[in-house]
Amino acid sequence: MREKPRFPKCYKIESKPHKFCPGCGHPLVLKMLGEAVDELGIGEKSVFLVDIGCSLLAWDYFNLPTAQTHHGRTIPVAIGFKMADSQKVVIAYVGDGGAYAIGLHHTLTSCLRNDPITTIVVNNTLYAMTGGQMAPTTVNGEKTTTSPEGKNEEAFQTLHGPEMLTGIANKNAFLARSSTDKPLVLKQYLKKALETQMDGNYALVEALSACPLNWKTDAKETIQRLQELEKVFPLGEFKR
Amino acid sequence: MTSNEIKVLFAGEGGQGVQVIAEILAQAAFLEGKAASYIPNFGVEQRGGASLAFVIVDDKPIVYPKFEKADILVILSNRSRERVNEYADSKTKIIKGPAVEEGIKTKLPPQVWNIVVLGEINRIGKLVKRESLIKAMDERFARQFKRKLELRKLDLSALNNERL
Amino acid sequence: MIGSSYNGIEMTEFLMGNRILARAAFNAGAKIMFGYPITPASEILETWIELSQKDPSLKSLQAEDEMAAGFSTIGACLAGIPAFTATAGPGNILMQDAFSMAEALRVPTVAMIMQRGGLSTSTVIYSQEEVRLTCFGGNGEGFRIVYSTASPQDLYDYTLKAFKAAWQYRFPTFILADGYQGKMKGVVKMETKRGKKDKNVVPILKQGVNLRNCYNLEEEIGEVIVNYSDEYNRVREKIEEAEEYQMKDAKVILIAHGIVAAAAKPAVDFLRKDGIPAGLFRPITLRPFPTRAFAKFLRQVEKIVIIESALGQLSELFKAELYWINVPLTEINKPAVGFTPEEIYKTISSLQ
Numbered sequence: 114m115r116e117k118p119r120f121p122k123c124y125k126i127e128s129k130p131h132k133f134c135p136g137c138g139h140p141l142v143l144k145m146l147g148e149a150v151d152e153l154g155i156g157e158k159s160v161f162l163v164d165i166g167c168s169l170l171a172w173d174y175f176n177l178p179t180a181q182t183h184h185g186r187t188i189p190v191a192i193g194f195k196m197a198d199s200q201k202v203v204i205a206y207v208g209d210g211g212a213y214a215i216g217l218h219h220t221l222t223s224c225l226r227n228d229p230i231t232t233i234v235v236n237n238t239l240y241a242m243t244g245g246q247m248a249p250t251t252v253n254g255e256k257t258t259t260s261p262e263g264k265n266e267e268a269f270q271t272l273h274g275p276e277m278l279t280g281i282a283n284k285n286a287f288l289a290r291s292s293t294d295k296p297l298v299l300k301q302y303l304k305k306a307l308e309t310q311m312d313g314n315y316a317l318v319e320a321l322s323a324c325p326l327n328w329k330t331d332a333k334e335t336i337q338r339l340q341e342l343e344k345v346f347p348l349g350e351f352k353r
Numbered sequence: 354m355t356s357n358e359i360k361v362l363f364a365g366e367g368g369q370g371v372q373v374i375a376e377i378l379a380q381a382a383f384l385e386g387k388a389a390s391y392i393p394n395f396g397v398e399q400r401g402g403a404s405l406a407f408v409i410v411d412d413k414p415i416v417y418p419k420f421e422k423a424d425i426l427v428i429l430s431n432r433s434r435e436r437v438n439e440y441a442d443s444k445t446k447i448i449k450g451p452a453v454e455e456g457i458k459t460k461l462p463p464q465v466w467n468i469v470v471l472g473e474i475n476r477i478g479k480l481v482k483r484e485s486l487i488k489a490m491d492e493r494f495a496r497q498f499k500r501k502l503e504l505r506k507l508d509l510s511a512l513n514n515e516r517l
Numbered sequence: 518m519i520g521s522s523y524n525g526i527e528m529t530e531f532l533m534g535n536r537i538l539a540r541a542a543f544n545a546g547a548k549i550m551f552g553y554p555i556t557p558a559s560e561i562l563e564t565w566i567e568l569s570q571k572d573p574s575l576k577s578l579q580a581e582d583e584m585a586a587g588f589s590t591i592g593a594c595l596a597g598i599p600a601f602t603a604t605a606g607p608g609n610i611l612m613q614d615a616f617s618m619a620e621a622l623r624v625p626t627v628a629m630i631m632q633r634g635g636l637s638t639s640t641v642i643y644s645q646e647e648v649r650l651t652c653f654g655g656n657g658e659g660f661r662i663v664y665s666t667a668s669p670q671d672l673y674d675y676t677l678k679a680f681k682a683a684w685q686y687r688f689p690t691f692i693l694a695d696g697y698q699g700k701m702k703g704v705v706k707m708e709t710k711r712g713k714k715d716k717n718v719v720p721i722l723k724q725g726v727n728l729r730n731c732y733n734l735e736e737e738i739g740e741v742i743v744n745y746s747d748e749y750n751r752v753r754e755k756i757e758e759a760e761e762y763q764m765k766d767a768k769v770i771l772i773a774h775g776i777v778a779a780a781a782k783p784a785v786d787f788l789r790k791d792g793i794p795a796g797l798f799r800p801i802t803l804r805p806f807p808t809r810a811f812a813k814f815l816r817q818v819e820k821i822v823i824i825e826s827a828l829g830q831l832s833e834l835f836k837a838e839l840y841w842i843n844v845p846l847t848e849i850n851k852p853a854v855g856f857t858p859e860e861i862y863k864t865i866s867s868l869q
Contacts (some may be wrong), residue, residue, distance in 0.1 A: 189587075
């Protein structure tokens, strides 16, 4: 009989099964994060902060000290915590709306300051929890509830987060993008992002993710869409 | 409103050093163990806007830093005169700085005209000992005096409105 | 010793209000200040930065805006480090986002509010028009502790008290002052050393703790709010504070807070000289409102006069707690403009 795969040690068993939608990318990202934390052995010193949006459903995901913040404000809370207790590894887990719209200036300033925190942006190209509205990462032609004709990139450019930050990042910062379609690569980036913090530098990893509910896609279409997104949002590391 | 309470209102423009001399006067009073309060009143312009300062010196603790009528009204610029008309009554002593029409005459350079006015205020109002003013000035301008010793000589002579 | 004196334990100095606040925060055990430039509060952050240059255990951050400053203050408090911030006017409005989260998670943030005027950008100078915002901002229903100071000595004493109360009771705590108090210089006595570490200062977000402020169903959050309310009502009498001046036999009761209360005291003296049995009731905590203290005077009060540099904000707090008093109440409102003692005396005399 095949052995059941083990949960990461830092998982909070009582909160499983989790609350995410079937096919959602979050549980994949969180599992990779959990394994990264386990493998680096930092379970005792990690602090996990989540934004408003679907990321808030992870408020009781881990056995790590976790706090859910206000929308777009996860990064300032992370910075305050890290300044108070620099021994902790502080993770800001946010969506594309929180990182690139309402919290955009916090993301930019944090990178400018080379704040030693780890920002994980789960990018599904829309505001999922509120019903699928347009976001800064909505791609050209994508139909959302607030772009019913399909977003026109000429009128409103698509935001490429890690690329944008290369213009202002410290040379020792770590900027990368992966996908829930490639979880093991994502895990490597997450590990590097956490290590970068421990070295005293800024790290941001964007994880392309799926929202079959708001994309209105079935399983096959979801994976197809994710792979198409990888053409719009290149995967890999980004340097200044 | 005791006979020992003295209320001084300074009026000038941003950049004239109005606040500096008001603070020095209040600090000098404090150094003598008197009760003192100082409060500035100005808008957002960094230069040229109205700059007012209220100083109260008394024997007993001061409860409110502003007042209706000044015992001494100090005008440092022509434009600020109208702004403070309401604070003068028949008993108010008015002192006009060198930049004001019919103001104090002085042969000293404009950069120390505010100190000239400070000296005049104390000569007329007899608020504090001259040594206290000097001590307060030394505290306030410690860095500037350290850089340029001549500045101290200049300021001391300004206090007396004497040429160097 | 004349002037600045020092007796080994306390020193007497002549200082600007904003500088007193920073020094008080240091003595209270604060370790980090988050801020953003805003008149009339900027000198608080500047003084704190000066202090941190001499003491490397202190940290400071000028954030990208007041929202970031407020939320970073929360982050530091969650880690168990006393942190504070300061703002005014439009900054106070932006910070309400953070304060509402502090209310929900019971985070002991301390914030100094240097009131500067109630409408939009207003002036940079003074008002008492941020009372409602500071007391009931955020979503409007959270629990806070608000101290209204009236003198340079208050700025020192109540900052110490604010940190103590915040960490003891775990409500976001405020020192509500104003631009006059922040910019004026006055005499203040301060301890020369910071106090011993407060035993209530401990990490809040630690192993085993998962905090949220987003709930699924109405009943979930309803229960949380009711629990907070019950707790607040249980502890409020220990926090409430008021100052009573000539109140023993007062029949005409002046109610004022902050620097207006300071001006009201000499006014009471003038009225008394005219034979009017006046007294001043000065709420020091605007939240929780010192209802119990005022209740002592219910039998004797014949007239109430509420004086503020706002449109009835203090009056609203009073009426909410003591709505069943059947006594003529006059409001003397001057939004954004201060009162001299003579002015208060003349206005009230003309009412008699």
